[in-house]
Amino acid sequence: MDKIKCIVVDDEPLAISLLESYVQKIPFFELVFSTENPILAVEYLQHHEADLIFLDIQMPELTGINFMKIIGDRKKYILTTAYSEYALEGYEHNIIDYLLKPVSFERFYKSAEKAQERFQIHENKEGSHFFVKSSGRQHRIGFEDILYVESIKDYVNIRTNEQEYIVLDTLKSMEQQLPESSFVRIHKSFIINLNRIKEVAARKIILASGKEIPIGESYRMNLLNKIR
Numbered sequence: 001m002d003k004i005k006c007i008v009v010d011d012e013p014l015a016i017s018l019l020e021s022y023v024q025k026i027p028f029f030e031l032v033f034s035t036e037n038p039i040l041a042v043e044y045l046q047h048h049e050a051d052l053i054f055l056d057i058q059m060p061e062l063t064g065i066n067f068m069k070i071i072g073d074r075k076k077y078i079l080t081t082a083y084s085e086y087a088l089e090g091y092e093h094n095i096i097d098y099l100l101k102p103v104s105f106e107r108f109y110k111s112a113e114k115a116q117e118r119f120q121i122h123e124n125k126e127g128s129h130f131f132v133k134s135s136g137r138q139h140r141i142g143f144e145d146i147l148y149v150e151s152i153k154d155y156v157n158i159r160t161n162e163q164e165y166i167v168l169d170t171l172k173s174m175e176q177q178l179p180e181s182s183f184v185r186i187h188k189s190f191i192i193n194l195n196r197i198k199e200v201a202a203r204k205i206i207l208a209s210g211k212e213i214p215i216g217e218s219y220r221m222n223l224l225n226k227i228r
Contacts, residue, residue, distance in 0.1 A: 003028055003029060003030040004028055004029050004030065004051045004052050004115060004116065004119055005030050005032045005049060005050045005051045005052070006023050006029050006030060006031050006032065006050065006051070006052045006053070006054065007031075007032060007033040007034060007035075007041060007044065007045075007050045007052075007053050007054070008020055008023065008031070008033075008034035008035075008053075008054045009034070009035055009038050009041045009053060009054065009055050009056060009059075009064075009067070010036065010054070010055075010056040010059070010080060011036050011037075011038075011056060011059045011060065011061075012036075012056070013036060015056065015080065015101065016034050016035075016036060018102075018103065019034075019054050019080070019103070019108075020034055022103070022105055022108045023054070025105070026109070026112045028112075028116055029052075029112065032048070032049075032050055033048070033050065037061065038055075038059050038061055038062040038064075038067050039061055039062060041053070041067070042062075042067065042070055042071065045071060045075070050075060051075065051076065051119065052075070052076050052077070052078065052096075052115055052119075053071075053075050053076070053077050053078070054077075054078050054080060054099075055067060055068070055077050055078070055079055055080065056079075056080050056081065057079055057080070057081040057083070058081060058082070058083065064077075064079055064081075068095075073172075073176070076095070076096050076115065076118065076119075077095040077096065078095060078096050078097045078098065078099060078111055078115065079095050079097075079098040079099070080098070080099045080101060080103065081098060081099075081100060081101065082100070082101040096111070096114055096115050096118050097111040097114050097115070099111055117131065118177075128142055128143060128144070129141060129142045129143060130143070130177060130178075132158060132165055132167045132169075133167065133168075134158075134165040134166055134167050135166070139165055141158060141160065141165065143178065143179055143182060143183075143193075144182075144193075144195065145160040145161060145162070146158060146159070146160055146178075146183075146193050146196075147159045147160060147161065147192075147193055147196050147207055147208075147209055147211065148190055148191060148192045148193065148196075148207065148211065148213060149171065149174050149178075149183075149190070149191040150189055150190055151170070151171040151188070151189045151190070152166070154168065155167060155168055155169070156169050156170065156171055156174055158174075159211075161209070171185070171188075171189065171190075171191060174191055175191060178191065182194055182195055184219075184222060184223055184226045185219055185222075186205060186213065186214075186215050186216060186219045186220075186223050187213065187214050187215060187216040187219060188216055188219075190213050190214075192205055192207065192213060193207075194226060194227065196208050196209070197227070198210075200223075200227065203215055205223075
Protein backbone atom coordinates (compact mmCIF):
# COMPACT_ATOMS: atom_id res chain seq x y z
CA MET A 1 0.00 0.00 0.00
CA ASP A 2 1.25 3.49 -0.84
CA LYS A 3 1.69 6.03 1.93
CA ILE A 4 -1.49 7.63 3.21
CA LYS A 5 -1.52 11.31 2.20
CA CYS A 6 -2.51 13.41 5.21
CA ILE A 7 -3.55 17.00 5.79
CA VAL A 8 -3.93 18.76 9.14
CA VAL A 9 -6.61 21.41 9.71
CA ASP A 10 -6.67 23.18 13.08
CA ASP A 11 -7.03 26.82 14.06
CA GLU A 12 -4.45 26.45 16.87
CA PRO A 13 -0.80 26.79 15.68
CA LEU A 14 0.52 24.66 18.55
CA ALA A 15 -1.93 21.89 17.78
CA ILE A 16 -0.90 21.95 14.12
CA SER A 17 2.79 21.74 15.04
CA LEU A 18 2.16 18.78 17.32
CA LEU A 19 0.07 16.87 14.78
CA GLU A 20 2.56 17.62 11.99
CA SER A 21 5.36 16.14 14.10
CA TYR A 22 3.27 13.07 14.88
CA VAL A 23 2.31 12.50 11.24
CA GLN A 24 5.95 12.74 10.18
CA LYS A 25 6.88 10.00 12.67
CA ILE A 26 4.47 7.47 11.16
CA PRO A 27 6.22 5.53 8.36
CA PHE A 28 3.01 4.91 6.37
CA PHE A 29 1.84 8.56 6.57
CA GLU A 30 2.84 11.42 4.29
CA LEU A 31 2.07 15.02 5.31
CA VAL A 32 1.01 16.93 2.19
CA PHE A 33 -0.66 20.06 3.60
CA SER A 34 -1.55 21.81 6.86
CA THR A 35 -3.39 25.01 7.61
CA GLU A 36 -5.11 27.02 10.32
CA ASN A 37 -7.80 28.05 7.83
CA PRO A 38 -10.39 25.36 6.96
CA ILE A 39 -11.48 27.31 3.87
CA LEU A 40 -7.96 27.03 2.48
CA ALA A 41 -8.13 23.30 3.15
CA VAL A 42 -11.36 23.06 1.13
CA GLU A 43 -9.66 24.91 -1.74
CA TYR A 44 -6.60 22.65 -1.49
CA LEU A 45 -8.75 19.52 -1.75
CA GLN A 46 -10.39 20.85 -4.90
CA HIS A 47 -7.06 20.71 -6.72
CA HIS A 48 -4.89 18.17 -4.88
CA GLU A 49 -5.03 14.59 -3.71
CA ALA A 50 -5.27 13.66 -0.02
CA ASP A 51 -6.52 10.54 1.74
CA LEU A 52 -6.83 11.36 5.42
CA ILE A 53 -7.74 14.63 7.14
CA PHE A 54 -6.90 15.42 10.76
CA LEU A 55 -9.67 17.87 11.47
CA ASP A 56 -10.42 20.10 14.44
CA ILE A 57 -14.13 20.21 15.25
CA GLN A 58 -14.28 23.67 16.82
CA MET A 59 -13.05 26.33 14.37
CA PRO A 60 -14.51 29.85 14.05
CA GLU A 61 -14.73 30.18 10.25
CA LEU A 62 -15.95 26.68 9.46
CA THR A 63 -16.62 23.92 11.97
CA GLY A 64 -15.21 20.47 11.39
CA ILE A 65 -18.72 19.03 11.07
CA ASN A 66 -19.62 21.53 8.34
CA PHE A 67 -16.26 20.92 6.67
CA MET A 68 -17.10 17.22 6.37
CA LYS A 69 -20.52 18.07 4.94
CA ILE A 70 -18.79 20.11 2.20
CA ILE A 71 -16.07 17.60 1.36
CA GLY A 72 -18.23 14.53 1.93
CA ASP A 73 -17.20 10.89 2.04
CA ARG A 74 -14.54 11.21 -0.66
CA LYS A 75 -12.02 11.52 2.19
CA LYS A 76 -11.55 9.86 5.55
CA TYR A 77 -11.29 11.81 8.79
CA ILE A 78 -9.76 11.71 12.23
CA LEU A 79 -11.32 14.40 14.38
CA THR A 80 -9.44 16.34 17.03
CA THR A 81 -11.28 18.14 19.78
CA ALA A 82 -10.90 19.47 23.29
CA TYR A 83 -14.54 18.64 23.99
CA SER A 84 -15.44 14.97 24.46
CA GLU A 85 -19.16 15.63 23.92
CA TYR A 86 -18.50 16.08 20.20
CA ALA A 87 -17.11 12.58 19.75
CA LEU A 88 -20.37 10.75 19.11
CA GLU A 89 -21.56 13.44 16.72
CA GLY A 90 -18.39 12.85 14.75
CA TYR A 91 -19.09 9.14 14.45
CA GLU A 92 -22.35 9.98 12.68
CA HIS A 93 -20.22 11.45 9.88
CA ASN A 94 -18.27 8.26 9.20
CA ILE A 95 -14.91 9.18 10.69
CA ILE A 96 -12.15 6.71 11.47
CA ASP A 97 -11.44 7.97 14.98
CA TYR A 98 -11.39 11.02 17.21
CA LEU A 99 -8.54 12.35 19.32
CA LEU A 100 -9.16 14.25 22.53
CA LYS A 101 -6.75 17.13 23.09
CA PRO A 102 -4.08 17.23 24.36
CA VAL A 103 -3.14 14.31 22.11
CA SER A 104 -0.40 11.95 23.26
CA PHE A 105 1.73 10.19 20.66
CA GLU A 106 0.67 6.80 22.04
CA ARG A 107 -2.99 7.63 21.40
CA PHE A 108 -2.13 9.13 18.01
CA TYR A 109 -0.31 5.96 16.97
CA LYS A 110 -3.31 3.79 17.83
CA SER A 111 -5.42 6.05 15.67
CA ALA A 112 -2.88 5.81 12.85
CA GLU A 113 -3.01 2.01 12.99
CA LYS A 114 -6.80 2.13 12.78
CA ALA A 115 -6.51 4.37 9.72
CA GLN A 116 -4.00 2.02 8.09
CA GLU A 117 -6.33 -0.92 8.67
CA ARG A 118 -9.28 0.99 7.18
CA PHE A 119 -7.32 1.90 4.04
CA GLN A 120 -6.13 -1.69 3.63
CA ILE A 121 -9.72 -2.90 3.92
CA HIS A 122 -10.76 -0.38 1.27
CA GLU A 123 -8.04 -1.58 -1.11
CA ASN A 124 -8.89 -5.24 -0.61
CA LYS A 125 -12.65 -5.18 -0.15
CA GLU A 126 -13.22 -7.29 -3.24
CA GLY A 127 -11.27 -10.03 -1.48
CA SER A 128 -12.71 -12.79 0.67
CA HIS A 129 -12.60 -11.38 4.21
CA PHE A 130 -11.86 -8.48 6.53
CA PHE A 131 -10.84 -7.97 10.15
CA VAL A 132 -12.91 -6.31 12.85
CA LYS A 133 -12.23 -5.58 16.49
CA SER A 134 -14.82 -7.01 18.87
CA SER A 135 -14.56 -7.83 22.59
CA GLY A 136 -10.96 -6.63 22.62
CA ARG A 137 -9.81 -8.98 19.85
CA GLN A 138 -9.27 -8.84 16.09
CA HIS A 139 -11.57 -11.27 14.27
CA ARG A 140 -11.25 -12.48 10.68
CA ILE A 141 -14.69 -12.61 9.07
CA GLY A 142 -15.33 -14.07 5.63
CA PHE A 143 -17.68 -11.93 3.54
CA GLU A 144 -19.62 -15.02 2.46
CA ASP A 145 -20.29 -15.90 6.12
CA ILE A 146 -22.09 -12.62 6.89
CA LEU A 147 -25.89 -12.76 6.97
CA TYR A 148 -26.52 -9.11 7.78
CA VAL A 149 -25.14 -6.09 9.60
CA GLU A 150 -27.37 -4.17 12.00
CA SER A 151 -26.86 -0.69 13.46
CA ILE A 152 -27.24 -0.52 17.25
CA LYS A 153 -26.72 3.06 18.46
CA ASP A 154 -22.95 3.69 18.26
CA TYR A 155 -22.16 0.09 17.32
CA VAL A 156 -22.88 -2.41 14.58
CA ASN A 157 -23.77 -6.07 14.99
CA ILE A 158 -22.16 -8.22 12.29
CA ARG A 159 -24.20 -11.43 12.25
CA THR A 160 -22.85 -14.66 10.74
CA ASN A 161 -24.20 -18.21 10.78
CA GLU A 162 -22.11 -19.02 13.81
CA GLN A 163 -22.06 -15.87 15.95
CA GLU A 164 -22.33 -12.12 16.16
CA TYR A 165 -19.64 -9.46 16.49
CA ILE A 166 -20.39 -6.15 18.20
CA VAL A 167 -18.11 -3.49 16.71
CA LEU A 168 -17.71 0.23 17.42
CA ASP A 169 -18.44 1.51 13.93
CA THR A 170 -21.23 2.92 11.78
CA LEU A 171 -23.41 1.30 9.17
CA LYS A 172 -22.20 3.88 6.66
CA SER A 173 -18.62 2.79 7.30
CA MET A 174 -19.63 -0.85 6.89
CA GLU A 175 -21.13 -0.03 3.48
CA GLN A 176 -17.73 1.21 2.36
CA GLN A 177 -15.91 -1.85 3.68
CA LEU A 178 -18.17 -4.56 2.26
CA PRO A 179 -18.11 -5.61 -1.42
CA GLU A 180 -20.83 -3.78 -3.37
CA SER A 181 -21.38 -6.86 -5.51
CA SER A 182 -22.66 -8.89 -2.55
CA PHE A 183 -24.05 -6.43 -0.01
CA VAL A 184 -26.77 -3.81 -0.08
CA ARG A 185 -28.33 -1.51 2.48
CA ILE A 186 -32.09 -2.08 2.62
CA HIS A 187 -32.99 -0.06 5.72
CA LYS A 188 -31.51 2.74 7.79
CA SER A 189 -30.46 0.05 10.29
CA PHE A 190 -29.61 -2.96 8.07
CA ILE A 191 -27.19 -4.15 5.39
CA ILE A 192 -27.83 -7.63 4.00
CA ASN A 193 -25.82 -10.21 2.08
CA LEU A 194 -27.55 -10.60 -1.29
CA ASN A 195 -26.36 -14.20 -1.48
CA ARG A 196 -28.31 -15.04 1.69
CA ILE A 197 -31.73 -13.88 0.45
CA LYS A 198 -34.41 -16.57 0.46
CA GLU A 199 -37.42 -14.43 -0.38
CA VAL A 200 -38.29 -10.80 -1.15
CA ALA A 201 -41.72 -9.80 0.13
CA ALA A 202 -43.53 -6.48 -0.22
CA ARG A 203 -42.03 -4.89 2.87
CA LYS A 204 -39.38 -7.28 4.06
CA ILE A 205 -36.51 -9.57 3.14
CA ILE A 206 -36.44 -13.15 4.41
CA LEU A 207 -32.93 -14.55 4.69
CA ALA A 208 -31.96 -18.21 4.36
CA SER A 209 -31.59 -18.31 8.15
CA GLY A 210 -35.25 -17.33 8.53
CA LYS A 211 -34.42 -13.83 9.75
CA GLU A 212 -36.91 -11.22 8.52
CA ILE A 213 -35.56 -7.72 7.86
CA PRO A 214 -37.73 -4.72 6.90
CA ILE A 215 -37.17 -2.86 3.63
CA GLY A 216 -36.98 0.92 4.02
CA GLU A 217 -38.97 2.76 1.37
CA SER A 218 -36.01 4.94 0.33
CA TYR A 219 -33.84 1.82 -0.16
CA ARG A 220 -36.36 -0.27 -2.13
CA MET A 221 -35.37 0.80 -5.66
CA ASN A 222 -31.67 0.22 -5.07
CA LEU A 223 -32.45 -3.26 -3.74
CA LEU A 224 -34.62 -4.11 -6.75
CA ASN A 225 -31.86 -2.95 -9.09
CA LYS A 226 -29.40 -5.23 -7.31
CA ILE A 227 -31.51 -8.38 -7.55
CA ARG A 228 -32.82 -7.98 -11.12
